Amino acid sequence: MPRADAQRNIDALLAAAKAEFLTNGVDVSVRAIAARAGVGTATLYRHFPTRADLISAVFHKAIDALTEAANDLAAAYPPDAALERWVHGYIDFVATKHGLAGALYSGDPAFNGLREHFETRIGPTLQRLLDEAEHVRAIRPGIDPLDLLGAVANLCIPPPDSTDTSRPYRMVALLLDGLRYGAASRPSASA
Incomplete structure (x- = not known):
C-alpha cells in the first residue's frame, strides 16, 4: 500500500489522465497530465513508467467505478432506472477512451488482459442489471450484455466533424426504448 502522499x-495522476484523455485522446503529452495533476513528470514516471x-491504470479504475456504480444504482433506484443510469455512466466511460482501441491493439504488454478484465467485470455487472429489469418486465428478455455494450459503444462514435456531445445520449435513449418495447405486455413467467 503506498504512503498517503504517494x-x-x-x-x-489518474484523474488528470482521465480528463486529458477525454479532451485530447490517449496520445496527450505526459507533461500535460503531470501539470494537470500538479506533480512533476518524474513523479508520473515513478508511478507509471510507461x-x-x-x-x-485509468482503464482499470474506470471499470471498477462502473462496477461499484451498478451496486449503488441498484440499491437506490427501480431496476429500469438503475439500468438507464448505469448505461449513461457507460456512455461517459466510452467518451473518455478516445484512441484507446488503437492502443489496446498495439501489442504493448501493459494492455494484456484489459479486454478480459473489462468483460469479466462489466459483463456480469450489466447482466445483473438486465436480469433485474427483465424480472420486473421493464425490458424484453434475452439481452446479451456484451451485445448491448457494443451497441452503446458504436452509438457513441461521433459523425465526422460533429461537436454534439448530447448525440450519444439521444441515440442510446432510442436503443433503450427498443429494449422496453413490448416488455410489459409479455406473459409473466408464471403464466
Whole structure:
C-alpha cells in the first residue's frame, strides 16, 4: 500500500489522465497530465513508467467505478432506472477512451488482459442489471450484455466533424426504448 502522499499523487495522476484523455485522446503529452495533476513528470514516471501503464491504470479504475456504480444504482433506484443510469455512466466511460482501441491493439504488454478484465467485470455487472429489469418486465428478455455494450459503444462514435456531445445520449435513449418495447405486455413467467 503506498504512503498517503504517494496515493494522493496516484489519484491526482489518474484523474488528470482521465480528463486529458477525454479532451485530447490517449496520445496527450505526459507533461500535460503531470501539470494537470500538479506533480512533476518524474513523479508520473515513478508511478507509471510507461504511457501504457498509465492508460491501463485509468482503464482499470474506470471499470471498477462502473462496477461499484451498478451496486449503488441498484440499491437506490427501480431496476429500469438503475439500468438507464448505469448505461449513461457507460456512455461517459466510452467518451473518455478516445484512441484507446488503437492502443489496446498495439501489442504493448501493459494492455494484456484489459479486454478480459473489462468483460469479466462489466459483463456480469450489466447482466445483473438486465436480469433485474427483465424480472420486473421493464425490458424484453434475452439481452446479451456484451451485445448491448457494443451497441452503446458504436452509438457513441461521433459523425465526422460533429461537436454534439448530447448525440450519444439521444441515440442510446432510442436503443433503450427498443429494449422496453413490448416488455410489459409479455406473459409473466408464471403464466
